[in-house]
Amino acid sequence: MKTRLLLVPLLALAAPAAAQHTELIGQVGASFSQYRGSGTEATSFGNYRSYAGSERGYTNNPYGSRLGTGFALGGRVQRVGRR
Secondary structure: OHHHHHHHHHHHHHHHHHOOEEEEEEEEEEEEEOOOOOOOEOOOOEEEEEEOOEEEEEEOOOOEOOOEEEEEEEEEEEEEOOO
8 A cells, every 4th residue: 555655746747758669860962053144154164363472363263063962961969858
């Protein structure tokens, strides 16, 4: 009988702890892009010059016509509780 009386308060204390859990979230992404238009170039190159100790440079056209790809990975671990 004593163990049953002690078991009820212990279960009441353990119930909020049982509401907590851990979430694992993962994400994967891929992207493809291509610039199309009248200002595209088959190749891009950088032009640099040095004048009076300062370097200056520019790119003839940063928007190439080639296909671009991207890849992303992400993850999160989160402890979720009652509050």
